[in-house]
Amino acid sequence: MFFASDNAGPTHPLIMSALTDANAGYAMPYGADPLMDEVRTQIRHLFEAPEAAVYLVATGTAANSLALATLSQPWQTVFCSPVAHIHEDECNAPEFFSGGAKLTLVPGTDKMTPKALADTIAQEETRGVHGPQRGPVSITQVTERGSVYSLAELQALSDVAKAHNLPVHLDGARFANALVQLNCTPAEMTWKSGIDALSLGGTKNGCMGVEAVVFFDPDKAWEFELRRKRGAHLFSKHRFLSAQMAAYLRDDLWLTTARAANAACAQLAEGLRAAGASFLHTPDANMIFAAFPRAAHRRLHEAGAVYHIWSGELDGEDPDEMLAARLVCDWSMTTDQIDRFLSHLG
Amino acid sequence: MFFASDNAGPTHPLIMSALTDANAGYAMPYGADPLMDEVRTQIRHLFEAPEAAVYLVATGTAANSLALATLSQPWQTVFCSPVAHIHEDECNAPEFFSGGAKLTLVPGTDKMTPKALADTIAQEETRGVHGPQRGPVSITQVTERGSVYSLAELQALSDVAKAHNLPVHLDGARFANALVQLNCTPAEMTWKSGIDALSLGGTKNGCMGVEAVVFFDPDKAWEFELRRKRGAHLFSKHRFLSAQMAAYLRDDLWLTTARAANAACAQLAEGLRAAGASFLHTPDANMIFAAFPRAAHRRLHEAGAVYHIWSGELDGEDPDEMLAARLVCDWSMTTDQIDRFLSHLG
C-alpha cells in the first residue's frame, strides 16, 4: 500500500526491455545515438511540431530548471503558483540555473487563474531597472494538487502571458496523466494552447529516470545544449535515456500507464468518497488530497500503508479529528492494494 | 572497432541484472532506498573509511563539479592540470557549480608534478583580497593522457596541498583502471595518500550511468546533499543508481572490468609497438596516444574503425606522415576487435 508518490514505483517492463535491447555493443555518446533520432522523430510527430528541439535529462528538476533558465534572464522573475514544484521542491534550483532570477508567486492554492496571473504581472509594474523584469510564466499540468487545467484554462493563462510578451513553460512531470484526462492531443495541450517550452515527464509514469525538454521554437536549442552540459546533465551513455523515452512513447505506452494510474486513483477516490472522506481538491488525475478521521489513519499506518499526512498530526487525542492525506497512484498500483487500503477506512 | 571512448560501451550484464532485480515494487525515493545502504557500507568497507560520506550521481561532470564546489569558495581558485577534464571538457561546470571560482592551470602536459604544483601555488601568492584565494587541488587518476600516478606521486602532490592547508580532490572517472594497475588498496590510493574527496567513476567501466562521490571527512556531507539537490542531481528513483553501484562493487566486478580494459589496452599497445608506432605517453591503463602513418589511419577509417585523430589531419598528401590517435579500450573490448585493428596497421 504505497501511495507516497508516483516517483517510487517500478520501471515498466517494456522500458526495462528497451534498456536491455539498447545494451548491445558501442553507441555514440552524448546524444548522438541513433535511438535519440527516434525519440526526436517521435516527439515531433506526436506533438505535430516538425521543428521542435528535443532533449533528454534524467530528473524533473533538471528539465524545469534548464528550460526556465533558457527562457529567462537573471534579472527577471518567473511567475508561478505558490505550490509549484519549482518553488517548493527544488531547493532553489531554478534560481541557481537561471543565475539568480526570482520567482514571483501568483496567489492561489492550486490552479493559477488568469485574473490572479494578470494582477500579479501588473503589480510587477515597470519600475525601470529597480524591480526585477518580467520573465516566463510557468504552469504545472497536472498541478501539485492533482488538478488538471482544461485547454481553455491553459489558453487563458498563456493569453495573459502573451499580452506581456512573456514565454510560457509547462511543467509536465505528469503530462500524460493530464493528457488522457483531457483526451486531447499533445499539440492541443502545448503549443496550440500557447506553451513555448515543455518539461515532459517520464520518471513518474513508468520510466526509470528520464524527462524530455521540448522547445517548440528551436531558436534557443543551442543555448539549451550548452546549459545542459554546463549543468552536468548531458549523459555520456545517452542511449539509456533515449531507450527509455523511445519505449515510453512507442505504441502509446505513456498513455496506457497514465490511464492505469488515473484509473487506480479514480477507484481510490470512489472508495474514499463512499467512506465519507472529504476532498481538499477535485482529484482529476492520479493524486488525491482527502481528509478522514485520525483513527483510520492509525489503522492504515499500523497496516503498513505509506503516504503523506498532509495536515494534522497522527499523534493526537481525538480519534475523530479529520486529518488530510496526500495519496498518489502510479501506473503499477493494483486493485488489490487499493482494496486493502479502503478496507482500513472503517 | 570502437576505440573512441570507454563512455560508449555497453553496460555489464551483471549490472543490467541488478537493475532488473531492483525493479520490484516500490522503493523509498531520493536515496532512502535500502540498496543505498548497501552501497554506503560497501564503499566504507572497501575504502576502510567507516565515517565516509557517500553519494551517487549520474555523470562524472556532476561528481567533479559538486565535489569541488563543496570543497571551495567562489573567490578561490582550483589548481589542476591544463588537460584536466574539469578544465577542458565540462563547459565551465566547475565554475558554475562553485559560483564562479577560477581554475588555475599547473603547467604540464600530463601528470602534475609536485614542483609545478608548488610553484603555481606559490605564484598565487597572497595579494590580500585582490587575487583569487587558494582553493582545492584536483588530481586526475588515471590522467586524461592515460597515465597512472604512483602512490608516492599522489602523496607528494597532496603534501604540497597540505602544506598550504588546501583540500585535495581526486577525479577518479577511471579509478578502478588505476587501482588494478597499481595493485594497491582503495584506501592507499585515496585518504592514505592525502585525498579528501573522490569522484569514483562507474560509467566508463561497465555501469550504465553512475558515479559516487566520497568525502573521507563527513563534515561537509549535508552541504553536498543540498548542492546535489539544488543542482538537480538527486534522483527520485534513486534505487537504480544504487543498484548499479552495488553490483559494480560486489564480488570485485569493478576490478574485473578494469582489468579487462587494461589488458585489452596492453594488447593493443603491444601490437602498435610491434607495428612501429610511437607513443606520446606511456599507456599505463586503458588509453593510448600513439602515432602511426596516415596511410594506416586511412585504412582503419575505411574499415570502420572509430577513434579520435589526436593530431594532424586525415586529409593530407603524405601517406607516411605520422598522425597521432587516441585509442581507448573499455571492459567489453574483444581480442578480435583489437586484432582486426592491428591488421590494418600495415
Added chain:
Amino acid sequence: MFFASDNAGPTHPLIMSALTDANAGYAMPYGADPLMDEVRTQIRHLFEAPEAAVYLVATGTAANSLALATLSQPWQTVFCSPVAHIHEDECNAPEFFSGGAKLTLVPGTDKMTPKALADTIAQEETRGVHGPQRGPVSITQVTERGSVYSLAELQALSDVAKAHNLPVHLDGARFANALVQLNCTPAEMTWKSGIDALSLGGTKNGCMGVEAVVFFDPDKAWEFELRRKRGAHLFSKHRFLSAQMAAYLRDDLWLTTARAANAACAQLAEGLRAAGASFLHTPDANMIFAAFPRAAHRRLHEAGAVYHIWSGELDGEDPDEMLAARLVCDWSMTTDQIDRFLSHLG
C-alpha cells in the same frame, strides 16, 4: 518642492568639507587609509561594540546584498517583508550576490509582525533537501512605508529568528531617522535587540554616497572583505568613503540631519492633516503616504512639485477622487518648500 526621495538631495556642507580635507597628497588605497581607522573606532564606540567588523561601500543595495550574502547560503531563503527594498528595488541583487538564494515574503503591508514571521518560518518547514533551507531574517528600519519599529518590536522579531537559530540583518538605509525617533542608543537598536548585521545608511541622510556594513560578530569579516572585492565594491581611493562616514558620525551630524528630516516631515504631515488628507501609514520618520484630492495633485504638479503618485492616476476625470502620494523629506528640506507645498492643497 522636491519630495520624491531623500536620495536626491545635496551632500551636507560638513561632508563636502571633509572630502576636501581628505584630499591632500597620497593615502593608502583599499581601506588602509587612516580615516578608515577613525570610522572603525567611531562605529565601535557609538555602537558599544569593540569587536565589530566595519566596512564601507557606496550604495545601499551593495550594503544589503553583500551583508545578506555573507549571512546566507545559496540554498537558503531570506525572510523579509513584501515591501522590502531587497525584494522590490534591487533588481535581484540579493539573489545575485548570494548565488541564488530565495526571498520568502512574510505577509504584511508594512511592519513585519512576529506572528507573521513565525508562521512563515514554520511554513518553510523541514522538507529535507527539497525546499530551500531557512536563512537570515531581514528587517527594514525605517520601513519602506515610513514606520519605525519600537525596540520591543525589533526584539520580538529577532526572538523569533533566534528560536530557529537564524541570523538577523537590519536594512538601516534610514537608520538615523529611526534612531532619533526612538531616542535610543545605536546599541539598543541593533545588537541589544538581536541584530547581527547592519546596513548603516549615509547616502539618504546627507552623505554623497556611502553606507557602512557592521557585523557585531566579526567571525565573517574576512568573507565579507572577499565578497566586497569580488563584487567590485572595494574602492581604491577609499579615503573618500571614509571621509564621508567620519564626518557623518562626528559631533552627531547624522543625528542632526536625521532630526531635520524628521522635523520637516512632521511639519508636512501636520499641514496635510489640517488640509484633510488621510494617511495610509503613520509617518514615524521622514516619509509620508497620504491621500488627497486629484485637484490638489494637479495644482502641485503644475507648480513644479516632484513626488511619486502612489496610487491612482493624475489623469482622470473626478477632481475629488483621492490619490495617494509618497512624500519624502531629506535633511535639506526647508520650511519654505513645505509651506509652498501645503499652500497648493486647497
Added chain:
Amino acid sequence: MFFASDNAGPTHPLIMSALTDANAGYAMPYGADPLMDEVRTQIRHLFEAPEAAVYLVATGTAANSLALATLSQPWQTVFCSPVAHIHEDECNAPEFFSGGAKLTLVPGTDKMTPKALADTIAQEETRGVHGPQRGPVSITQVTERGSVYSLAELQALSDVAKAHNLPVHLDGARFANALVQLNCTPAEMTWKSGIDALSLGGTKNGCMGVEAVVFFDPDKAWEFELRRKRGAHLFSKHRFLSAQMAAYLRDDLWLTTARAANAACAQLAEGLRAAGASFLHTPDANMIFAAFPRAAHRRLHEAGAVYHIWSGELDGEDPDEMLAARLVCDWSMTTDQIDRFLSHLG
C-alpha cells in the same frame, strides 16, 4: 615619495570644484541628472560615436566585470593576458558577474601578440558542447606592465578576434595615459581599431572614483543597465559621478593630467637609467619596472619612499643584488619627489 600606485593620489582640484558645483539642491537620482546628459554628449563627441551607450560606475573592477559580462555568456571563455587586471586583481569578479565564464590566458609576459592570441583561440577548438565556447577578447591599454599598444597592434589583435566573430573589450583604466602617448584620437584607439566596449578610467588619473563604460554598438545598453543595477553599482546620487566625469573630460583635463603623469614617469625613468638601473619593460606611459641594487632600495625605504618591490626581498645579505621595483606616477607627482627619490639611488 609615493610611487606605489596611481590609485592613491589626490583628486584634481577642478574635479573637487565640480563636485561642489554639483551640490546644489535636488537632482534626479540614478543617472537621470542633467550632468549625465553632458557626460554622454562629451563622450559621444570625443569618441566620434553619436550612437554610443555611455554609463558610469565607481570602480574599475565594476567597469570591467560588467562590460565583460554583457559581452559574454556563462559558458564562454574570455581571452586575456596572464597579467591582466581582470585575471590577477579582481578576486574572480569577472567570473562572478558573468555567471561563471572562464578566463583563458594568452601566453605572454606583457603585451598580447596577435600570433599568441590566434594560437590560443585556435586551441580552444570546437569541441561541441564539451569545452567552453569562445567569448570576448579583453585587451589592457596601458598594460599592467606599463606598455602601450600601437594602433596597428590594437588593430591586429581585434582582427584576430573578428576573424572568429568575437567582441573586443578594452580595459582602459589608464586610457588617457596611452592616448597622449600615442597622440591619437579616442576614436582611433577604440572603435576605429575594432574595440567594441571600453572601460574608460577616471580614478587613476585625477578623479575621486568614477569610470565610464562605453558600448560603441548600443545594442546591449539595456542589458548593461540591468546588470549595473543588479550588481549594486547604480548610484542614487549619481550626479556626483557625472560631475567628476564631466569635469575630467572638460577642456582636456584628462589629457593634461595624463601628460603630467607620463612626464613625471619619463623624468623618473631617465634618472633611473642614468643611475644604471635596468628596465624589465619599456616604460611607455606612467609605470616603470626597473631593477637596481638592494642597497639603494634600503636607502629609499629608510627615507620613506613607498612602492612595490616587484621581485626579490628587501631583507637579504648582498647589498649589490638587483631587486626590481614597480614605480607608478600619478598626475600629482612632483619633480621634487622624483628628485628626492633619485637622490637615494646611489
